[in-house]
Every structure is written in structure tokens, then in C-alpha cells.
Amino acid sequence: MSIYSRFRAAAACLAAAGLACTPQPASAPSPIVAAVTPLDKTEQSIASAVDPRNAEGLALLERLVNINSGTMNFAGVREVGGILRAELDKLGFETRWVDGAAFGRAGHLIAERTGTGPRLLLIGHLDTVFEPSNHFQRWEKLTDSTVRGPGVIDMKGGDVIMLQAFKALAAAGVLDKMSITAVFSGDEESAGQPQGLARADLVAAAKKSQYAIGFEDGSGDPHTAVISRRGAGSWTLTSTGTPAHSSQIFRSDIGDGAIFESARVLQEFRTQLSTQQYLTFNPGFAIGGTDVTSDSSQSGGQALGKTNVVAKEMIVKGDMRTLSPEQLASTKTTMQAIVSRSLPHTASSITFEDGYPPLAPTDGNRRLLSIYDGVSRALGYGSVVAVDPMRAGAADVSFAAPYIPSAMDAVGLAGWDDHTDKETADIRMFGPLTKRAAIFLYRLSRTPPK
Ligand SMILES: [Zn+2]
Numbered sequence: 377m378s379i380y381s382r383f384r385a386a387a388a389c390l391a392a393a394g395l396a397c398t399p400q401p402a403s404a405p406s407p408i409v410a411a412v413t414p415l416d417k418t419e420q421s422i423a424s425a426v427d428p429r430n431a432e433g434l435a436l437l438e439r440l441v442n443i444n445s446g447t448m449n450f451a452g453v454r455e456v457g458g459i460l461r462a463e464l465d466k467l468g469f470e471t472r473w474v475d476g477a478a479f480g481r482a483g484h485l486i487a488e489r490t491g492t493g494p495r496l497l498l499i500g501h502l503d504t505v506f507e508p509s510n511h512f513q514r515w516e517k518l519t520d521s522t523v524r525g526p527g528v529i530d531m532k533g534g535d536v537i538m539l540q541a542f543k544a545l546a547a548a549g550v551l552d553k554m555s556i557t558a559v560f561s562g563d564e565e566s567a568g569q570p571q572g573l574a575r576a577d578l579v580a581a582a583k584k585s586q587y588a589i590g591f592e593d594g595s596g597d598p599h600t601a602v603i604s605r606r607g608a609g610s611w612t613l614t615s616t617g618t619p620a621h622s623s624q625i626f627r628s629d630i631g632d633g634a635i636f637e638s639a640r641v642l643q644e645f646r647t648q649l650s651t652q653q654y655l656t657f658n659p660g661f662a663i664g665g666t667d668v669t670s671d672s673s674q675s676g677g678q679a680l681g682k683t684n685v686v687a688k689e690m691i692v693k694g695d696m697r698t699l700s701p702e703q704l705a706s707t708k709t710t711m712q713a714i715v716s717r718s719l720p721h722t723a724s725s726i727t728f729e730d731g732y733p734p735l736a737p738t739d740g741n742r743r744l745l746s747i748y749d750g751v752s753r754a755l756g757y758g759s760v761v762a763v764d765p766m767r768a769g770a771a772d773v774s775f776a777a778p779y780i781p782s783a784m785d786a787v788g789l790a791g792w793d794d795h796t797d798k799e800t801a802d803i804r805m806f807g808p809l810t811k812r813a814a815i816f817l818y819r820l821s822r823t824p825p826k
Pocket residue numbers: 501530531564592593771
């Protein structure tokens with residue numbers, strides 16, 4: 377059964393009020409089972425403030441989906457940001473637009489307020505993977521319960537759920553007591569460069585916050601949340617050898633050549649590292665010979681060589697995914713050690729380019745999940761478990777994770793087929809997921825960090 381058909385079954389029972397459903401066993405780790413704390417009076421009034429606003433929330437979502445905001449369509453990204461900004465201003469947030477010229481993107485929307493509780497960093501994004509040239513541009517209601525549209529779950533749906541949660545919290549009179557920094561990136565789907573600059577505001581917000589919550593759609597199953605996902609980066613291996621007539625290879629003054637040296641390194645990577653849990657690395661591109669140039673785009677190059685000449689140079693490029701900063705560091709150390717032991721008359725070097733940092737499964741992240749799970753069960757929606765990190769796609773919360781001990785993602789609008797022209801939301805979920813998010817934020821605002 378696909379993840380999406382499982383989702384549809386789960387969505388149906390989540391949407392039926394009060395009906396608790398059994399979470400999918402699958403390969404997900406067991407939840408931390410804690411006693412359910414029933415909703416108190418304030419939480420009940422937060423919950424009851426949600427449904428009367430669902431229609432206006434869905435109308436806003438339709439409006440946002442119908443504005444193209446492909447990452448490189450800066451005007452569209454700014455327009456989506458402007459609409460959310462006006463809504464946040466009305467709720468008493470201090471808002472600002474961070475211009476993205478310095479990193480080649482539209483920019484980010486940041487909204488803040490300060491109350492008495494721990495600071496919550498809430499993460500959204502304004503852009504989608506669908507540029508104006510894509511045929512997929514419009515909100516389309518498929519059935520009474522489903523809507524297809526670009527970004528409807530990834531993640532304009534999550535952005536609007538966050539906003540609707542704020543409205544419910546305001547209606548219940550508790551928003552003013554909360555400390556919140558909401559960051560809506562304009563370039564989540566394709567981060568600007570240099571990446572350090574493109575994510576500087578998110579990192580600064582993380583450093584002063586106690587909890588980070590991402591409103592992405594996650595795995596699509598509302599009974600899962602993301603508390604760990606692998607980070608991804610890339611590496612480039614360069615090997616050099618001593619060119620000579622091939623008939624002399626392996627001679628003591630000629631050695632083994634660059635291609636054998638690269639092959640040695642790759643084979644040792646495979647034998648020493650390929651069985652480690654959660655670690656993958658993949659050489660995806662290799663060129664070697666006597667005259668080698670590779671372009672900087674990671675995807676091309678030229679090599680000239682002859683079968684009767686010992687290779688002078690070889691370049692191999694690959695990616696690498698790890699679950700924790702420790703696993704990333706130890707893998708790099710092992711790779712460096714392998715690289716440094718070269719065959720006769722050859723040499724190798726390796727460089728690493730970090731992409732997404734890992735979201736490691738910390739105790740703080742598990743604690744967030746247990747609070748979210750408790751809210752879900754108190755609402756009668758059933759348990760929430762951690763999604764298998766191997767199935768969790770990259771997202772901005774990973775950039776905050778190294779600076780914040782408690783981070784979780786996938787609090788947004790669930791659905792299926794994101795990043796395709798079949799991206800679909802189950803809009804029956806909109807109200808229940810807004811309630812769950814709002815009460816979760818409220819409980820967090822009253823939970824001192826450990
Ligand atoms: Zn997204």
C-alpha cells in the first residue's frame with residue numbers, strides 16, 4: 377500500500393470528529409506514551425475558535441495558491457509574502473521583509489511578538505517548485521474534500537494553518553502572552569547562495585528561540601511528524617598520477633596512475649562505510665584521463681585520455697547523507713584517512729560541501745513529539761508517531777536544528793503528491809489540523825525548556 381493510500385484512510389478517520397484511529401505501524405518508531413492531559417477551558421475555547429474561521433482560511437489559501445510563487449519568480453514570492461504580512465500585522469505581530477538581493481532570491485518574511493513564555497520559532501515558506509513556465513498554476517477543487525494546486529500542501533497550506541492557529545489563539549485571548557518568531561523563507565525549494573547568507577535570519581531566530589516547529593506537510597500522513605531527518609552534502613575526490621607509457625604502469629618510479637588511485641579510494645569507502653545505518657554516499661559522476669576539466673555545476677566536464685597512457689588525473693563527485701552531526705564528522709574523518717593513504721606515485725584529496733545539516737533525533741525533539749501526540753489524543757484524533765528518517769525530505773527546520781535543542785516538523789496541511797502536478801490536499805483536514813497546531817503552540821508556550 378502506498379504511503380498516500382494509507383494517508384487517505386488515516387485522514388478519513390482523523391476528520392471524523394472524536395474518532396481515534398490506530399496509527400500506522402509501518403517502520404516508524406513507537407511514540408512516547410504519556411497520559412493524555414484533557415483540554416482545559418482555554419484550550420477548549422481555542423479549539424472552538426477554529427471552525428468558524430475555516431471558510432475564510434480556505435479562501436485565503438485559494439488566493440495564495442493562485443499566485444505563482446516559484447522560487448525564481450521574485451514578484452510572486454513577494455506578493456504571497458505581502459498578503460501574509462498584512463494578516464500578521466492585523467494580529468499585532470511586528471513584521472519585516474528581508475531583501476534577498478544579497479543571496480539572489482526574493483527574500484524572507486519575518487514576524488515577531490514578545491510575551492512571557494519561551495520563544496517559539498515557527499517555520500514556513502512562500503515559494504513553490506512551480507515556476508511560471510510550469511503548466512500547473514491553479515487551485516482546482518476535485519471533490520468536496522480534495523483540492524489540487526501548486527503549493528497547496530507544500531506549503532501554503534501550512535502557512536495558512538499557522539495563521540489560522542494564531543487567529544484562534546488571539547480569539548481565546550492568549551496570543552498576546554506568547555513569544556513567537558515566524559520565519560517564512562522565500563527560497564526553501566532552492567536556497568540562495570551563499571547559503572550562509574540565505575539562512576542567516578533563520579539561524580539568528582533559532583539562536584534566540586527555545587522550540588522550533590516546521591509547518592511543512594511532512595510524509596503526508598497526519599499520524600506522523602518529523603523529529604529527525606538526514607542531512608545532505610556533497611564531496612569531490614581528486615586523484616593525480618604520473619603520466620607515462622602504459623607499458624610501464626606499476627614500475628617503482630611510475631606507480632599506479634590516477635584512475636587506479638580513485639578506484640582504491642572508492643572501494644575503501646564502500647567496504648568501510650556502506651553498512652553504517654542511516655549513512656549513504658553515492659559517487660554520481662567520474663571523469664579521468666590525461667587532460668581533465670570539470671565544470672562547477674557538478675554535472676559536466678571533459679576528459680581526454682588514451683588507453684596506452686597512465687592516467688594523470690581523475691575527478692569523482694558524489695553526495696552524502698547522515699543522520700547526525702556526529703555521523704557526518706566521523707564519516708568525513710574516515711574518508712579523509714582513506715584518501716590520505718595513496719598508491720605509489722599518486723595522490724588524492726577530498727573536499728566537502730555541506731548542504732542541509734542533519735536534524736538529529738534529540739531528546740528535546742522527542743519531547744516535542746510527545747506534547748504534540750498528547751494534544752492529538754486529547755482532541756480525539758489518535759496518536760502521532762515519528763516518521764522514519766529515511767522517508768523525511770529536506771526542509772528549512774534542519775538549518776535551525778544545530779542551534780536549538782527541540783525541533784519538529786510536519787505540523788502543516790497533509791496531503792499527497794507534493795512537488796508534482798498532482799499535489800493535493802484533503803481539506804477536511806484543515807480544521808482538525810489547525811486545532812491541533814493551535815493547542816500545541818499554546819501548550820508549548822507554557823512548557824519551560826529543559
Ligand atoms: Zn516545503
